[in-house]
Amino acid sequence: MSQNGLLINYQFCTGCHTCEVACQMEHKLPVDQWGIKLAEIGPWQISEEKWQYEFVPIPTDQCDLCADRVAKGKKPTCVKHCQSLVMEYGPIEELAQKMAGKPKMVLFAPK
């Protein structure tokens, strides 16, 4: 059986915190625990007009890939609510294929 994961196109992640809070609400987590947590990288200046400024959400040990929701045929709540629509859920083999040739993609296989 194939394992599922989260594919994140962080080229367009704005750091809006929606995935974090959606997950906290769904899983009734306290304010200082997360099923997914943003990493902020930058800002620093690379060249005259180029900046490093990125956000990447990283699933934690408390991510269960929204097992209950998925069992009911719903999307994980972080995926559904992501304001930049940069998260995708599915079998990791399929998601891995989607990474090919794309910049700034990460694939997480929590559990």
Add this chain to the structure above:
Amino acid sequence: MAEEIKNKNDEEFQRPDYFKESEEKITAGNLPWRWEEDGLTVTRTAAWAAPGCHDGCGALVYTDKNGRLVKVEGDEENPFYNGRLCIRCLALPEVEYHPDRLLYPMKRDKADRGKNKWQRISWDEAYDIIETKFNEYKQNFGPESVVFSLGTGRGTSAYMTRLCYSFGSPNYAYFQSGAACYVPRISASMTMMGTYTCPDCSQYFIDRYDNPKWKAPGVIFIWGNNPIISNADGNMGHWIVDCMKRGSKLVVVDPRLTWLAAKADLWLQLRPGTDAALAMAMNDYIIKEKLYDKEFVENFVYGFDEFAERVAQYPVERAAEITWVPQDKIIRAAKMMATKPVSVQWGLALDQTREAINGTLAVAALWCITGNLDIPGGMIPVHHPFNIQVWAPPDPQEMLPPEVCAKRIGGKEYPMYDYGGVVLTQPDLTVDAMLTGIPYEIKAHWIQSTNPIACTAQDAKDRMLAGFLNAEFNVVVDMFMTPTAMACAEIVLPVATFPERDGIREVYYYVQTTNKAMEPVGECKSDMQITYELGKRFNPEAWPGDTLTEFFSYTMKEMGMTFEEVRKENWVYPEYNYGKYLEGKQRPDGIPGFNTPTGKIELYSTLFEEWGMDPLPFFEEPDQSPVSTPEIMKEYPLVLTTGARRWSFFHSEHRQISRLRAIHPDPLVEIHPQTAKELGINEGDWCWIENTMNKVKMRAHLTLGISPKVVNCDHAWWYPERDPEKLYDVFEANVNLLVPATFGRSGFGANCKSLICKVYKA
């Protein structure tokens, strides 16, 4: 006088921005608005205040069999935002059952202002007290002695203004100096173009990005705002991201490196408050290099030659000195502007210079001379769909006799306030009247969904608070106790959240009903219900219909649908067509062109000329700046900009919501690491930010994303967790203590974003 107040019908009265909608209505069709799912009831609804928000995303509210709110999810069917939500709607259950929510009407003796001494009363008693008091002032001092104020625009605007007019007062107030938020942009746009415009992110189409008529903007200018957080114009900032994915390039004009600026093809890091100079120089370059749309200018622009002469005073070299933006970047921006299709998402920074109107006019001129008006992917004219009265306030002239309208504070002095649907009083003259009794005394205030001493009002302590304390009787309508209510109210009325109420959502584009999903906590009532019940006491004729729902239908009368009918269709879009000005659909008389005196876009404003104002845009230095006050820059060496938005908060709201507060626990001052080092300040240090007026305390955040010469402060801070009798330490943290209450020649604009200061460790 009550008997003089009438609702004039449509034949007698036409709003200046009135234009006919096509008959066609595009709806969601057969979707249910309520269903059961796993033992929970799901109600499809439109979010909107309360708590505050500009947008009204489609939301699904889940309630259990006891009628308790379980969760809020996005509505994937809804074309506005396709199931996405921001953290404020996601965290709504914490707002709903927050222990500090106001649950009952309360009263307090005037002698106890500032003390936490409240007494629970019934709604009837509250209404009786308010009715008696307000009518007493009306009899003795005239209805204009009662001022009705609201904060930022949202679902409540049209209701509380109607309450104001049904009482008989022309004084609908918004307390920010020079009404320096959105209203200047509206008023300038109406004067110049006869319409307001927004970037075309396909929001008029029910099938959105798939609509074959739509094109992604080639370039989107983000000018003076951070739309992914602030969502100006009822536009979702993440639509910009949607467009970026579809190929749109970005030019960002901002002193701060926002996420969008970091992703932009071009970032113009200008000196705060110099937008007008930058825009004039871009116009000048486009004109001199003949990059403008000659055909459009010839047929639809008035005063081009005079305008060209004026902007020639701002060649690129001069603008580079003024703005700190290198010449080559200004030229690249001008060249990108002179392409098609281009959209400009502009924002608050344009309103928040003292001569705000000028920057606005100069920026709007850019998309006009380049022919980017009402084309796919360009700037699209907006108005209220089907002319419904839901967000836009009713015009006072519809309900009040002319001699009462003429008493609106500032209407006579500032003709721009009397034109183009701006129905506010001039804020600074209003506070003057509160303090001095000139032109007449202000005896009482209705303060609904606004917290001016923490948020909007400049010189918040010495002017705004003093003004409220000068009144004899104040009513505050809100969800939580606020510094404003604690400081000055005799009565507070508790407001329901959007899942607890019916209503209508409309911020341009389409109409959707807000559907009640649960009973309100305590005895809360919706903003709409409160104004309807009290308004009926003042003047039942102003509130047609026997129920609130019937009244809702009345406000949508030009739609030809009732509230229940709209609810069944879920969302209703008017048909959208580009190039309306070519077919006479942009003017009430059906003649091609624009709804201005000349029928053209007026780069030279005939109205300004008539009103004795400069008919052409100009740039003026901020009152205190490295250029205008070099002598005091020794003591206050940093340029101060204020009002940055954060994901967690809507203005002064949400500070008590722990999940949202945890993301942004303290007010921040952003400082460049090099500057911080010179000042001996480390990340996280508490600092004083001080200028010639006052000082406030914030935590330092060091970032390379700001110029070493500039610091940036959060706005609207207070501490709900602290002592109410110290007004929650609002005067320790509210950055408006550093902002003078001064405004521009037009009556609009304030220098909130272009001040000077010093910063030192607290």
